[in-house]
Amino acid sequence: MIKIENLVGGYKNTPIIKGMDLEIEQGEFFALLGPNGSGKTTLFKLITGQLPIREGKIILSGKEISSYSKLEKAKKVSVLTQEIQVSFDYTVEEIISLGRYPHQKGMLKQLSIADQKMMSDVMEKTKISHYRYTPFRMISGGEKQRVLLAKALAQEPEILLLDEPTNHLDINHTFQILDLLKEQQQETGLTVLAILHDLNIASLYADRIGLLEKGKLLEVGGVDVLRKEEQLKKVYEVEVKSQSHPVVPKPQILMTPGHVITDNPFDFNKSYKIVKNSTYIHVQFFQALRTISNGVIGEGIQWAKHFCNFHVDKHYDCSNPKKDLQEKMNTYDIPYEQAVGMMTAVNLEDMVMETKEIEGIPMMVIVTAGIGNAVDITNEYAVHPSSQIGTINTMLFIDAHFTDGALVNGYMSATEAKVKVLQDLQIKDPESDTIATGTSTDALLLGLTQQGEVTPYAGSGTVMGKGIGQLVYHATMKAVKKYLKRVQR
Amino acid sequence: MQSSFIQKYLANKVFWLYLFAGGIVLGTILLGLLESSVHIPIPTILHIVFENSLGIGWLSDVPKNVEMIIWNIRLPRVLLALCVGASLALAGAAFQGLLRNPLADPYTIGVSSGSALGAVFVIFFQVTIVGLGSYTLPVVAIVSGLITLFIVFGLVRLSSRSLAIETIILAGIIVSAFIGALTSLIISLGDQDAMTQIIYWLYGSVAMRGWSHVQLIIPFMIVGALILFVHYRELNALALGEEAADHIGVNVKRGKLFILIGASLLTGAAVAVSGTIGFVGLVIPHLVRLVTGPNHKHVLPLSMLIGGAFLILADLLSRTVVAPSELPLGVITGLIGAPIFAILLVKERISGRGD
Numbered sequence: 001m002i003k004i005e006n007l008v009g010g011y012k013n014t015p016i017i018k019g020m021d022l023e024i025e026q027g028e029f030f031a032l033l034g035p036n037g038s039g040k041t042t043l044f045k046l047i048t049g050q051l052p053i054r055e056g057k058i059i060l061s062g063k064e065i066s067s068y069s070k071l072e073k074a075k076k077v078s079v080l081t082q083e084i085q086v087s088f089d090y091t092v093e094e095i096i097s098l099g100r101y102p103h104q105k106g107m108l109k110q111l112s113i114a115d116q117k118m119m120s121d122v123m124e125k126t127k128i129s130h131y132r133y134t135p136f137r138m139i140s141g142g143e144k145q146r147v148l149l150a151k152a153l154a155q156e157p158e159i160l161l162l163d164e165p166t167n168h169l170d171i172n173h174t175f176q177i178l179d180l181l182k183e184q185q186q187e188t189g190l191t192v193l194a195i196l197h198d199l200n201i202a203s204l205y206a207d208r209i210g211l212l213e214k215g216k217l218l219e220v221g222g223v224d225v226l227r228k229e230e231q232l233k234k235v236y237e238v239e240v241k242s243q244s245h246p247v248v249p250k251p252q253i254l255m256t257p258g259h260v261i262t263d264n265p266f267d268f269n270k271s272y273k274i275v276k277n278s279t280y281i282h283v284q285f286f287q288a289l290r291t292i293s294n295g296v297i298g299e300g301i302q303w304a305k306h307f308c309n310f311h312v313d314k315h316y317d318c319s320n321p322k323k324d325l326q327e328k329m330n331t332y333d334i335p336y337e338q339a340v341g342m343m344t345a346v347n348l349e350d351m352v353m354e355t356k357e358i359e360g361i362p363m364m365v366i367v368t369a370g371i372g373n374a375v376d377i378t379n380e381y382a383v384h385p386s387s388q389i390g391t392i393n394t395m396l397f398i399d400a401h402f403t404d405g406a407l408v409n410g411y412m413s414a415t416e417a418k419v420k421v422l423q424d425l426q427i428k429d430p431e432s433d434t435i436a437t438g439t440s441t442d443a444l445l446l447g448l449t450q451q452g453e454v455t456p457y458a459g460s461g462t463v464m465g466k467g468i469g470q471l472v473y474h475a476t477m478k479a480v481k482k483y484l485k486r487v488q489r
Numbered sequence: 490m491q492s493s494f495i496q497k498y499l500a501n502k503v504f505w506l507y508l509f510a511g512g513i514v515l516g517t518i519l520l521g522l523l524e525s526s527v528h529i530p531i532p533t534i535l536h537i538v539f540e541n542s543l544g545i546g547w548l549s550d551v552p553k554n555v556e557m558i559i560w561n562i563r564l565p566r567v568l569l570a571l572c573v574g575a576s577l578a579l580a581g582a583a584f585q586g587l588l589r590n591p592l593a594d595p596y597t598i599g600v601s602s603g604s605a606l607g608a609v610f611v612i613f614f615q616v617t618i619v620g621l622g623s624y625t626l627p628v629v630a631i632v633s634g635l636i637t638l639f640i641v642f643g644l645v646r647l648s649s650r651s652l653a654i655e656t657i658i659l660a661g662i663i664v665s666a667f668i669g670a671l672t673s674l675i676i677s678l679g680d681q682d683a684m685t686q687i688i689y690w691l692y693g694s695v696a697m698r699g700w701s702h703v704q705l706i707i708p709f710m711i712v713g714a715l716i717l718f719v720h721y722r723e724l725n726a727l728a729l730g731e732e733a734a735d736h737i738g739v740n741v742k743r744g745k746l747f748i749l750i751g752a753s754l755l756t757g758a759a760v761a762v763s764g765t766i767g768f769v770g771l772v773i774p775h776l777v778r779l780v781t782g783p784n785h786k787h788v789l790p791l792s793m794l795i796g797g798a799f800l801i802l803a804d805l806l807s808r809t810v811v812a813p814s815e816l817p818l819g820v821i822t823g824l825i826g827a828p829i830f831a832i833l834l835v836k837e838r839i840s841g842r843g844d
Contacts, residue, residue, distance in 0.1 A: 048736060074738025087589035087728045088783035098726050102738035109722055155737060 001026040001159055001191045002047070006056035009046045010215075015054055016042035018215040026158075027189040029182065031202040034212030035236055040195040042215075044163055047193075048079060061158070074102035078157035080149055080165045089135040092128060092147050093119065099154030119154055126150040126180055142173030149177060153184065160184075162194035166201070178205050199226055199253045204245070211235060226251040265451050268362045268399035269355075278348055281366065282334060283307040283395065285447070291340055292407040293445030296321045297329075298340035301404060306339035307447060309368060309393050314345045342393045342443040346370040350482040354475045358467030361452075365471050366395045369479035374422065374436035376429035391439045392418060392479070394472060397447040400464065401454045410446050410458035413465040417472035418442070425480060503787060506780065510794035514571070517801040521567035524805055526813060527558060534559055565703050569695040570804040570818075571797035572706045573763045574773075576713065576755035578796020581770020582777070582788050583717050583752040586724035587745060588657060591778070591833055594771035595634075595756040599661035601767065602668045603637025604630040604760035609672050609687055613679060627705050631757025638753060640664055693766035693819030695804055702762040709758035714793065716751030720744055721785040728783070766819045768826020769796055775833065 002024040010016030016039045024030045032040045045051040047058055047065065058065040060076060068076070078099070086095065099122075100115045111119075123129045126146045131139055136147060145165060152160060160181070166174040182205055184190045196202040202209060203223045211218045211225060213235050219225050226232065227242045232253065239256035266287060275282040288303040298304050310328055321343060329336040346368045355364045372390025396414055419437050429436045458464040522534050533551060537559045540546030577595060584593040584600075595601045607629040610616065618625045644660040676687050695702075717724075723744035726734040731741045759766070773796040774788060781787040800818070803825070807816040 070740050071738045079736040084730055084733050090728055090783050094784055098737055
């Protein structure tokens, strides 16, 4: 569709685009990314003809772009920029009719019936038909942009150039506009070449991405180009982390602000307080901790400040545990959005809390244990609805800085330690009469202060992993013994 | 169903607007012919007009002096007012569309004074360019108006990058002041008699001009109007800004040049035959836009019709208010126009803030 060969161009004396080759296929959504001043807008102006091409060429549908007349080009290429100011009270329909400008024929250049139909179609498509007779100046920013998109589509372009079209819009209108564009691309094979500032939006909508730096294309490829953190860091000079979107298999970029890194360190032993009674255990940290857990609330990898273990009745109806737990937290003024929450039927008086230092790194663990539902995960019996509530809930807090990988390592280490306790105590799965590996509803959380050196591993082959294992083993052993004692009584 | 109904209604509305505007023009022409110190009955007036223009007459004994009054004095005066009003209103509408601002007008952006300087020069020194004859006056006025326009735009471009209307009007005032000084200089070179005559001319008037002046303005008015009518879509497109107009395929540079030439033709010719009459180009397009909306397809022709009718009425007022003596036309239009200009300025600032 568009082929750019060895392009040089820009303002007088100082070319902004310094030699660029790019080919954009018919029907694809291509996003140009790059910091301010990298030449994105200049490239656009070279395509639209507002700036002169100094070397190389731009070929549009097989013909050099400078050989098109303005009208011919407007029939092929339309442009949607950031919001533009319209003077006088033109109605929405009149604005859209301007999109028909390059198609109007004859001496009088009236709007033909075909023009009218095209206008109705694009208004329908962009859902602005009801604004048809409203003055453009009276509608909101998001609606204005839809009108301008309709105008651009009324041009019946083969390629649509977008210059940060959603910059000033809220997320609702941003996604509306981009969804409309994507639909248009998929239904009619419209080619879209977009300048986007938001890397995450580019990742969600683009088919391919070109990363521009100082007038040159650094890399062209699929959206997974955005997984190259080092490259992005170099181009944008911002700390970035590339993650996966939780729902769509596309990368999302997370930026780390400069000020967080210089935060003052805090003393782990003075950084929390614990409230403990017969209904709940509540560990509150004054700083948020990087957390991995399978709690009822706050599961997965998160940042959280509040860590709770709530007591529930033995015959608790667990049809909606999340909601119940949120309500409970509300009653005790614990903000559940920043919390990890677990449940247990175990008597909370039997809680075990231990602290330990490994190579100068403080750790603290809290365990409540019950083994009424001990299960050997490897036996082949069907899962029975639990008759007796009993679960091992473990909260482990460490004053260290773990990568996500180390978090998972640590999680494994803690789990292995728990299994070892059940093995050593010869706790059996009553169904299979084999040694149990856990109970049916064990919960575990790791909370990291993320202070100090970054620790990439915390498995059994590391000092950190062993430390976790020993601490969890000791505390769990104590807790299970307490439970057994209570049951015997 | 509903939309086609609305479209029909709109089409009808436009039709009625043109009919109404046409009716007003005819009505004001008749009124202009009728209303004066010497009363002449309407049938006689109609007879004289038709007999002299089309050769169809039905009255036999019309006194020669009555015919003189209607055909040689009142009709050319009324038609001249019509042409000048139409030209200025159309030029104003074009300037407003081009500059994307309702405050623009040949007078406020300084074109009128430039044309006036050229006209004064021709009248005072009795210059005739070979081959142009009596058309020397409008041609020089048009060219000097166009030059002034480019000076004003140059000044704006140098002082600010955007074509902000305040800057344009300020530049217009600066250039007008300078040109006014030049005009005064020329005037002061002459004797008392010529001085009074030129000063009075500068105030603007369509009195005592006769058919020759109607002949002077008509070709320029037709050419200027045609140029602008052909470019009505470009004027609409420019409402989006020059860049966006370029994106929909408008040749902005060429369009702007033609629009400027068309508007300057109209302004220059009007100034050449009538002096500087301000604010017609400001007020009329604004009123028309209130009724029709901003689409230049209708704003341009309707501004022409209403502008013509307006100036006939203003002229009527100028010769009846202090009869038997006359007020200059520019005084009347200034008295009406300047307050409206002020109101528009305030309104524009308020809506600008609201955006």
